[in-house]
Amino acid sequence: xxxxxxxxxxxxxxxxxxxxxxxxxxxxxxxxxxxxxxxxxxxxxxxxxxxxxxxxxxxxxxxxxxxxxxxxxxxxxxxxxxxxxxxxxxxxxxxxxxxxxxxxxxxxxxxxxxxxxxxxxxxxxxxxxxxxxxxxxxxxxxxxxxxxxxxxxxxxxxxxxxxxxxxxxxxxxxxxxxxxxxxxxxxxxxxxxxxxxxxxxxxxxxxxxxxxxxxxxxxxxxxxxxxxxxxxxxxxxxxxxxxxxxxxxxxxxxxxxxxxxxxxxxxxxxxxxxxxxxxxxxxxxxxxxxxxxxxxxxxxxxxxxxxxxxxxxxxxxxxxxxxxxxxxxxxxxxxxxxxxxxxxxxxxxxxxxxxxxxxxxxxxxxxxxxxxxxxxxxxxxxxxxxxxxxxxxxxxxxxxxxxxxxxxxxxxxxxxxxxxxxxxxxxxxxxxxxxxxxxxxxxxxxxxxxxxxxxxxxxxxxxxxxxxxxxxxxxxxxxxxxxxxxxxxxxxxxxxxxxxxxxx
Numbered sequence: 001x002x003x004x005x006x007x008x009x010x011x012x013x014x015x016x017x018x019x020x021x022x023x024x025x026x027x028x029x030x031x032x033x034x035x036x037x038x039x040x041x042x043x044x045x046x047x048x049x050x051x052x053x054x055x056x057x058x059x060x061x062x063x064x065x066x067x068x069x070x071x072x073x074x075x076x077x078x079x080x081x082x083x084x085x086x087x088x089x090x091x092x093x094x095x096x097x098x099x100x101x102x103x104x105x106x107x108x109x110x111x112x113x114x115x116x117x118x119x120x121x122x123x124x125x126x127x128x129x130x131x132x133x134x135x136x137x138x139x140x141x142x143x144x145x146x147x148x149x150x151x152x153x154x155x156x157x158x159x160x161x162x163x164x165x166x167x168x169x170x171x172x173x174x175x176x177x178x179x180x181x182x183x184x185x186x187x188x189x190x191x192x193x194x195x196x197x198x199x200x201x202x203x204x205x206x207x208x209x210x211x212x213x214x215x216x217x218x219x220x221x222x223x224x225x226x227x228x229x230x231x232x233x234x235x236x237x238x239x240x241x242x243x244x245x246x247x248x249x250x251x252x253x254x255x256x257x258x259x260x261x262x263x264x265x266x267x268x269x270x271x272x273x274x275x276x277x278x279x280x281x282x283x284x285x286x287x288x289x290x291x292x293x294x295x296x297x298x299x300x301x302x303x304x305x306x307x308x309x310x311x312x313x314x315x316x317x318x319x320x321x322x323x324x325x326x327x328x329x330x331x332x333x334x335x336x337x338x339x340x341x342x343x344x345x346x347x348x349x350x351x352x353x354x355x356x357x358x359x360x361x362x363x364x365x366x367x368x369x370x371x372x373x374x375x376x377x378x379x380x381x382x383x384x385x386x387x388x389x390x391x392x393x394x395x396x397x398x399x400x401x402x403x404x405x406x407x408x409x410x411x412x413x414x415x416x417x418x419x420x421x422x423x424x425x426x427x428x429x430x431x432x433x434x435x436x437x438x439x440x441x442x443x444x445x446x447x448x449x450x451x452x453x454x455x456x457x458x459x460x461x462x463x464x465x466x467x468x469x470x471x472x473x474x475x476x477x478x479x480x481x482x483x484x485x486x487x488x489x490x491x492x493x494x495x496x497x498x499x500x501x502x503x504x
Contacts, residue, residue: 094122097118097122098118098119098122101118101121101122102118138356138426138427138428138444139424139426139427139428139470140427140428141424141427141428141429141470141503142427142428142429142441142442142443142444142452143428143443144470144503144504145429145441145452145453145470145501145502145503145504146502146503146504147453148453148455148499148501148502149502152499152500152502153455153456153499154439154455154456154457154475154477154497154498154499155497155498155499156477156493156495156496156497157188157190157193157495157496157497157498158176158178158186158188158193158195158495158496159493159494159495160178160180160182160184160186160478160494160495160496161180161182161184161494162180162181162182162478162479162480162494163180163181163460163462163477163478163479163480163481163482163494164178164179164180164462164463164476164477164478164494164495164496165179165180165181165225165226165227165228165462165463165476165478165482166178166179166225166226166227166228166229166462166463166476167179167228167463167464167465167474167475167476167496168228168229168230168465169190169230169465169466169467169468169474170230170234171232171233171234171468172234172468173190173467173468173469173471173472174189174190174191175187175188175189175190175234176188176189176190176465176474176496177228177230177237178228178476178496179225179226179227179228179239179241180225180478180494181224181225181226181478181480182223182224183200183223183224183225183241184197184225185197185198185225185228185237185239185249186198186496187237187251187254188496190472190498196254198237198249198254198256199254200223200256201255201256205256206256206259209256209257209258209259210258210259210260210261210296211243211245211259211261212245212261223241223243224241224242224243225239225240225241226240226241226242226266226267226268226269226482226483227239227240227241227267227268227269227270227281228240228270229270229271229272229279230251230272231272231277231279231293232272232274232275232276233277234251235250235251235252236248236249236250236251236272236277236293237249237250237251238270238272238279238281238293239270240263240267240268240269240270240281240283241266241267242266244261244263244264244265244266244267244283245259245260245261245263245267246259246260246263246267246270246279246281246289246291247259247260248260248293248296258293258296260281260289260291260298262289262298262301263281263283263285263287263289264283264285265283265284265285265308266283266284267281267282267283268282268283268284268308268309268310268311268483269281269282269309269310269311269312269322270282270312271312271313271314271320272293272314273314273315273316273317273318274314274315274316274425275316277292277293277294277295278290278291278292278293278299278318279291279292279293280312280314280320280334281312282309282310282311282312282322283308283309284308284309286303286305286306286307286308286309286324287301287302287303287305287309288301288302288303288304288309288312288320288322288332289301289302290302290334300334300337302320302332302334302337302339304330304332304339304341305322305324305326305328305330306324306326306328307324307325307326307327308324308325309322309323309324310323310324310325310349310350310351310483311323311349311350311351311352311353312352313352313353313354314354315354315356315357317357318333318334318335319331319332319333319334319357320332320334321352321353321354321360322352323349323350323351323352323362324349325348327343327344327347327348327349328341328342328343328344328349329341329342329343329344329349329352329360329362329372330342331360331374340374341377342372342377342378343377343378344362344364344370344379345378345379346366347364347365347366347368348364348365349362349363349364349365350363350364350365350417350418350419351363351418351419351420351421351432352421353421353422353423353430354423355371355423355430355444356426357374358373358374358375359371359372359373359374359444360372361421361423361430361432361442361444361449362379362421363417363418363419363420363421363432363434364417364418365416365417365418366416367384367385367386367387367388367416367417367418367434367436368382368383368384368385368386368418369382369383369386369387369418369421369432369440369442369449370382370383371444371447371448371449373447380447381447381448381449383449383451386418386432386440386451387415387416387417387418387432387433387434387435387436387438387440388416388436413487414435414460414481414486414487415434415435415436415460415487415489416434416435416436417434417435417481417486418432418433418434419433419434419435419460419461419462419463419481419482420432420433420461420462420463420464420475420476421433421464422464422465422466423444423466424466424467424468424470425466425468427470428443428444428445429441429442429443429444429466429470430442430443430444430449431464431466431473432464433457433461433462433464433475434460434461435459435460435461435481435487435489437456437457437458438454438455438456438457439454439455439457439461439464439473439475439499440452440453440454440455441453441454441455455473455499457475457477457497457499458477458489458491458492458493459477459478459479459489459491459492459493459494460477460478460479460480460481460482460487460489460492461475461476461477462476462477462478462481462482463475463476463482464476470501470503471500471501471503472498472499472500472501473498473499473501474496474497474498475496475497475498475499476496477492477493477494477495477496477497478492478494478495479492479494
């Protein structure tokens with residue numbers, strides 16, 4: 001009995017020991033040692049700054065202040081609001097302009113130092129630039145274009161193996177982009193012609209970026225590109241083709257970043273809304289889809305065409321202009337999901353572009369170039385046979401200004417199809433191209449278009465792009481048309497051609 005009491009008193013199980021053992025664990029028996037307090041004198045503390053100074057690295061000037069500009073800027077502008085930031089940037093821009101004008105006066109040996117005149121000049125130039133960019137006033141470039149010399153002409157700066165179907169220029173006119181039927185996507189420098197090729201990633205990477213692979217896939221045609229567009233900030237490049245996806249590329253790294261599925265047929269045309277990351281895509285499935293490239297998201301879908309969509313264009317507003325094989329041109333009001341329908345009188349429309357928010361230009365398959373206005377369902381001006389081609393006595397379809405038909409032969413050569421029309425943004429200068437051997441320049445006037453000059457170029461002109469300055473014109477040319485092999489010009493060279501424009 002005594003033994004049992006002692007066992008209960010000692011405990012049958014000790015923490016850290018074996019069950020039933022009477023041995024005590026020395027770990028729990030020993031009293032914890034108190035930490036020894038150590039006092040440091042001021043002389044014993046070594047400064048990190050002193051070590052850095054010994055090694056020659058100093059974080060301040062002679063007064064001991066920091067000279068790290070980035071940190072100072074972050075600290076200085078950390079608490080500013082969006083309005084204060086805009087004001088600060090505007091003041092910096094104005095100061096740079098004043099300094100530039102002051103230097104110009106010094107170079108011209110002009111001793112006049114009138115800041116008020118400088119401010120007034122800057123104010124007028126900024127107001128004019130804002131109105132030109134917004135499309136409120138039109139830049140008059142067409143009247144300044146001089147007649148090309150015999151030495152002037154198109155020169156091929158980028159070569160492709162197959163027909164080039166789409167070209168685009170960056171907003172600063174320094175870089176260009178082109179896509180061809182062989183699936184090649186090129187990025188090139190306008191001045192030097194140096195090219196860089198976009199490399200398609202593997203199927204696994206494409207799938208991780210959102211692409212839905214279809215089996216069995218036709219390897220020979222899965223990369224065929226038919227459309228291309230670049231964002232106004234120069235960050236993103238969009239391509240589309242027979243794989244029914246819209247592909248997004250990072251221009252800085254030339255890497256594939258996203259694939260947008262959703263179209264049920266070939267993606268035929270692309271364009272960015274100017275100043276934003278919104279992308280509009282048109283397809284043979286007769287729909288227009290809107291994407292946000294920055295957020296990698298689908299926004300909305302617009303309908304209306306009864307045939308395949310062939311071309312699309314957009315400006316700053318949430319509006320898109322499309323043409324299709326149903327002989328109609330639609331003006332899409334994207335937020336409202338509504339549209340205005342314009343009907344071509346006697347031919348199928350092949351191309352279109354905005355001149356301004358209220359005026360459009362179109363090209364037809366009978367060589368006709370037409371000017372349209374928002375308030376009229378028919379063209380306000382029609383220029384017949386702008387790209388006429390008469391092989392073996394066969395005439396092209398005729399059209400009257402009032403939209404009536406002419407009883408002529410309907411056998412139209414593919415050489416007269418106006419596959420591309422383009423304008424210099426915010427100006428009165430336009431161009432059109434077909435396969436009849438030249439690109440035509442136009443001057444856009446009030447309710448009319450006037451032909452300027454013909455620029456010789458052999459091959460099917462499938463795409464055109466003006467420099468924002470109006471100093472040169474880019475053409476994507478090839479031996480075949482954009483969407484098929486309706487014609488073939490063996491003498492043509494597949495590539496990107498550039499033509500300089502001399503302005504007075």
